[in-house]
Amino acid sequence: MQALLGARLAADINVVAQIIMLVGLWIGFYFARTGQIPRHAAMQTTMVIANLFFILFVMVPSFYQYIILGGTTGGVVAQLMLVHGLLGLVVQAVGLFLVVQMRTQLLPKRFRIRNFRLAMQWTLGLWTLIFVLGIGIYYYRYLVARPVTGVTASLERFRDAGGILLKEMTELRAAVKERSVPAARRAAERTVNLIEGKRGPRYGDLDKNGTVEDPAEGFGLLTYLRAVTSAALEPQAAALAKDVVGWLTTIREDAGAVLAAPDLGSAETRVEKAVTLAERVSRDGISALVAAAPPMVIVVMDDYLFKPERLTVPRGTTVVWINQENESHTVTADDKKFDSGDMAPGGAFAITIKEGGTVPYYCDYHGGRGGVDMAGVLVVE
Secondary structure, eight states: OHHHHOHHHHHHHHHHHHHHHHHHHHHHHHHHHTTOHHHHHHHHHHHHHHHHHHIIIIIHHHHIIIIIITTOOOSHHHHHHHHHHHHHHHHHHHHHHHHHHHHOSOSOGGGSOSSHHHHHHHHHHHHHHHHHHHHHHHIIIIISOOOOOOOOOOHHHHHHHHHHHHHHHHHHHHHHHTTOHHHHHHHHHHHHHHHHOTTSTTOSOTTOSSOOOOTTTTOOHHHHHHHHHHSOOOHHHHHHHHHHHHHHHHHHHHHHHHHHOSSGGGGHHHHHHHHHHHHHIIIIIIHHHHHHSOSEEEEEEETTEEESSEEEEOTTEEEEEEEOSSSOBOOEETTSSOBOOOBOTTOEEEEEEOSOEEEEEEEEEEEETTTEEEEEEEEEO
């Protein structure tokens, strides 16, 4: 149903159906309490079989796409889905078992539930809880107001980050000369995190003071370089980008040496060389790359959002999407004119928009056509 109707419409139909089924089950419970056993049996059987249809054709496909294909375990929606799915399968299996026992003689006596009434009551109670969890999934995925997001990354911020790198390295040099271990390790941590970005393997509380410090708010210089190199650069600029990656890697290693050094004196020479290299990165590397890059904007995929969600660009602009999450995402146009395919964490996807118009798009794992959930809009003028 989701493939035919879209994620939101299938979810809408499923919510209405679940309300009807829950009401039906409670009516069946009333029939049992008032001795109307044939009606009770018919109602419970109908609801359990109907729910099996929605499990197979709505819930399982939705779970598979959001959790399995997207590699998603974080976030409120994913956590609710996991609990809802586990409890739902158990309760559906018990419900089918009770229907078979109630309606047929297929089960041997040793497998039949003796306290049938108590089992029915527990199943109904758990079914009600699962319904509440399902409403929670629907609410957080489709009804919660999404935060308004602005630009979180750009070529201007890339250039600024180069200046920040030089500032952090200058502070690191001063701290090493003064033999101030806390200040040196703090500056070293900020340098490494600035280079790595929050998805980098070495990112974190490197000086072990209980706080992760990053002067670029998680969008590392290496991430910016992935964004820039994913656009169509001239060969000379592409070669320069590779050089900058090498320079940054050296600086990162030199800063890491400060964090690991038994005394700051042993790292002083490396830090001096790293400061000179940081000057080269800022002056000859990043500034030149920003000047050589085509007209470009960056969209960050984070917190199950495209940031910014709505973007207006002139024709001929290269749009680069960067996946800053641990989950996989896609960038898929509603009209299928472009599709990134599976974007692993840290992955980048770039297109150059040459035609004017409004282009809605979404993540195939966590969104849907028409602006559902994780979705965005490009307005090309």
